[in-house]
Amino acid sequence: MTFGTAAEVSAPALRLQGVGRRFGALQALHDVSMEVAAGERRAILGPNGAGKTTLFNVVAGDFLPTSGSVELFGTNVTSLTPYARTRLGVCRTYQTSQLFMGLTVAQSLFLAIRGVQKGRFDPRRPKADDPARIRSTEIAETVGLASVLQAPVGSLSHGQQRQLEVGMALAGNPRLLMLDEPAAGLSRSERVVLTELLLRLPRDITVILVEHDMDVALAVADRVTVMAEGTPIVEGNPSEIQANRTVQDIYLGHAVGVHHG
Numbered sequence: 001m002t003f004g005t006a007a008e009v010s011a012p013a014l015r016l017q018g019v020g021r022r023f024g025a026l027q028a029l030h031d032v033s034m035e036v037a038a039g040e041r042r043a044i045l046g047p048n049g050a051g052k053t054t055l056f057n058v059v060a061g062d063f064l065p066t067s068g069s070v071e072l073f074g075t076n077v078t079s080l081t082p083y084a085r086t087r088l089g090v091c092r093t094y095q096t097s098q099l100f101m102g103l104t105v106a107q108s109l110f111l112a113i114r115g116v117q118k119g120r121f122d123p124r125r126p127k128a129d130d131p132a133r134i135r136s137t138e139i140a141e142t143v144g145l146a147s148v149l150q151a152p153v154g155s156l157s158h159g160q161q162r163q164l165e166v167g168m169a170l171a172g173n174p175r176l177l178m179l180d181e182p183a184a185g186l187s188r189s190e191r192v193v194l195t196e197l198l199l200r201l202p203r204d205i206t207v208i209l210v211e212h213d214m215d216v217a218l219a220v221a222d223r224v225t226v227m228a229e230g231t232p233i234v235e236g237n238p239s240e241i242q243a244n245r246t247v248q249d250i251y252l253g254h255a256v257g258v259h260h261g
Contacts, residue, residue, distance in 0.1 A: 011074030013038045013176050013206035014059060019068035021054055028054040030230045032068070036223075038175075041198075041207045043221035045214060045241075047250055051230035052210045053095065056180055059208070060092050061085045072176065089175030093165045093182060101154030105145050105164060108153055109136035112171035135171070143167040143197055159190030163197060176206045183213040195219050214251065218242065226250065 014036040021029040029051050036042045044052050057063040059070060061082035069078045077085055099108065113132040140146045143163045148156060153164065162182055169177055179198075183191050191213065198220045201207060211217040217224065218238040226234040226247050234244055241247055 011038075011071070012036055013040065013073060014208070015071040016059070017069045017071075019055075019058060019065045019070065021058055021063055022066045028230050029058065029065070032230075032232060034225060034232060034235075036206060036208060038073070038206055039203045041209065041220055041222045043209045043211055043217035043224045044227060045211065045217055045224060045247075046227035048212075049229075050227040052227055053180060054230070055227070056092075056178060056208070056210050060090060060178055086172060089173070090178065091169040091172040091174035091176070092178035093169050093180055095181045095184060097161060097165070099153050099161060099164060099168075101152065103153055104150050105140060105153060105156070106133075106136050106149045108164060109139050109167055109171055112168040113139075115171075139167045139170055142170065142200070144193065157190070159186050159193060162186060162190070162194060166194075166197060170201075174205055176208065177201070179207065179209045179211075181210060181212060183211060183216045191216055 012035045014034070016032050016034045019029055019032040020027065032051075032055060044055065046052050054063065058065050061077070061080055061084070065078060069076060071077065072085065072088055072090065075088065077088065080088075082090075103111070110132050113135050137146070137149065140149050143166050145160060145163055145167065148160065153161065156164065166179065166182065169179075182198075183194055186194060195216050198207070198209070198216075207220070209217055209220060218241065221238055224234075224236060224238060224241040225232045226241065226244075228250055234241065234246055236244065
């Protein structure tokens with residue numbers, strides 16, 4: 001599949017229509033419909049168990065929906081594998097680290113770049129002017145890791161490892177970048193660094209951010225979707241979300257009625 005037609009250019013980056021996901025007797029997602037415009041920064045918020053990560057995994061292709069459809073840039077990808085979606089420009093991070101602690105930052109970025117290229121199994125040692133090595137340095141600068149390019153991943157701070165995970169996702173030249181709880185476990189100063197990094201990302205990359213830290217999410221997002229019990233219940237810009245009584249009740253632990261027919 002290729003992109004580039006007028007319909008694809010004008011299509012939203014993501015369109016969900018009536019998406020549901022069931023795990024046995026548990027209905028984790030209920031009739032979710034949502035559109036994210038190309039170039040938009042969308043945050044998905046909600047308490048634990050709200051369905052945020054399940055929704056994220058359905059979009060990425062790790063879970064197939066039980067019902068409904070998923071479109072990316074005008075292409076129906078409902079039944080496609082995660083790898084096929086990656087080829088269409090979807091890159092993601094995970095809640096738990098997927099890094100190899102024994103590699104250096106440079107090696108990690110190089111492998112992430114080569115992993116999405118043709119000839120990625122070439123056993124020859126790359127030359128100094130290898131485009132992937134040059135690109136590795138550029139990405140390290142983008143995510144604030146140029147000074148630790150040759151450092152082992154295991155020696156990095158938790159915040160720096162999160163920055164590297166973003167860098168490795170950028171290595172795939174994403175059209176849609178999906179970040180799953182990138183601020184989890186970060187100190188206040190590390191969250192500031194991460195927020196500044198996300199704000200610097202090019203606008204030709206659409207960003208969907210699943211986050212429990214409301215401060216980070218609201219600083220980065222253009223639009224925010226708040227979920228509860230597997231359903232989006234509020235959508236708006238950051239100011240509207242901050243002022244919304246239902247959102248305040250959710251984060252203060254008050255019960256919010258969500259009924260499913």
